[in-house]
Amino acid sequence: MTTHKPQGFDTLQVHAGYAPDPATGARQVPIYQTTAFQFRDADHAAALFNLQEVGYIYSRLTNPTVGALQNRIAALEGGAGAVCTSSGHAAQLMALYPLMGPGLNIVTSNRLYGGTFTQFTHVFRRFGWSAKFVDFDDPAAVAAAIDDNTRAIFCESLANPAGVPTDLPAIAKVAADAGLPLVVDNTSATPYLCRPIEMGATLVIHSTTKFLTGNGTVTGGAIVDS
Numbered sequence: 544m545t546t547h548k549p550q551g552f553d554t555l556q557v558h559a560g561y562a563p564d565p566a567t568g569a570r571q572v573p574i575y576q577t578t579a580f581q582f583r584d585a586d587h588a589a590a591l592f593n594l595q596e597v598g599y600i601y602s603r604l605t606n607p608t609v610g611a612l613q614n615r616i617a618a619l620e621g622g623a624g625a626v627c628t629s630s631g632h633a634a635q636l637m638a639l640y641p642l643m644g645p646g647l648n649i650v651t652s653n654r655l656y657g658g659t660f661t662q663f664t665h666v667f668r669r670f671g672w673s674a675k676f677v678d679f680d681d682p683a684a685v686a687a688a689i690d691d692n693t694r695a696i697f698c699e700s701l702a703n704p705a706g707v708p709t710d711l712p713a714i715a716k717v718a719a720d721a722g723l724p725l726v727v728d729n730t731s732a733t734p735y736l737c738r739p740i741e742m743g744a745t746l747v748i749h750s751t752t753k754f755l756t757g758n759g760t761v762t763g764g765a766i767v768d769s
Contacts, residue, residue, distance in 0.1 A: 629764065651663060750763075751764055
């Protein structure tokens with residue numbers, strides 16, 4: 544009986560998220576330069592728009608090229624799926640937007656990338672959101688900062704730029720006990736070094752600009768769902 548080992552990380556980096564094109568056999572992902580996609584008929588269009596069927600509608604949402612990237616990042620993180628964005632800050636905003644509203648807050652680590660700190664203290668205030676900055680080396684302090692208006696707990700797996708690791712299992716327990724999602728920025732560690740979902744994270748975000756792209760020449764972001 545033949546047994547198949549799960550694909551290793553190196554294999555996933557190269558092959559996850561895309562199969563050879565059935566029409567041409569091409570192994571590389573093409574760049575689909577189209578905004579819209581053809582529907583078989585009105586029922587097919589309705590099924591796509593109603594999320595009853597998987598497929599492509601409009602490139603603002605996704606397209607096969609972006610879809611391959613999303614599937615690959617999700618596979619590397621061990622997640623159920625991913626959404627790519629124009630930047631890491633766009634990913635943070637998109638991850639938190641469905642959870643937040645005026646008067647609501649997040650509890651976040653006080654060790655954050657400078658741009659994230661600015662986003663939380665300035666941009667988010669314009670939406671009526673607030674952030675409580677806490678020492679995440681103390682899970683009890685994190686738990687104590689949670690109130691009735693808290694909607695998420697946020698941290699970086701490996702703080703940028705100090706490189707201080709977060710005890711994700713301990714923080715995940717705090718989040719689970721409070722019934723809150725744990726959102727982890729895994730930009731600096733990457734899934735090669737750390738897979739936060741395996742430690743209890745609900746969402747993982749990336750600025751793909753930095754390490755996932757390999758050389759910092761492409762701006763982008765990603766959200767991975769557990």
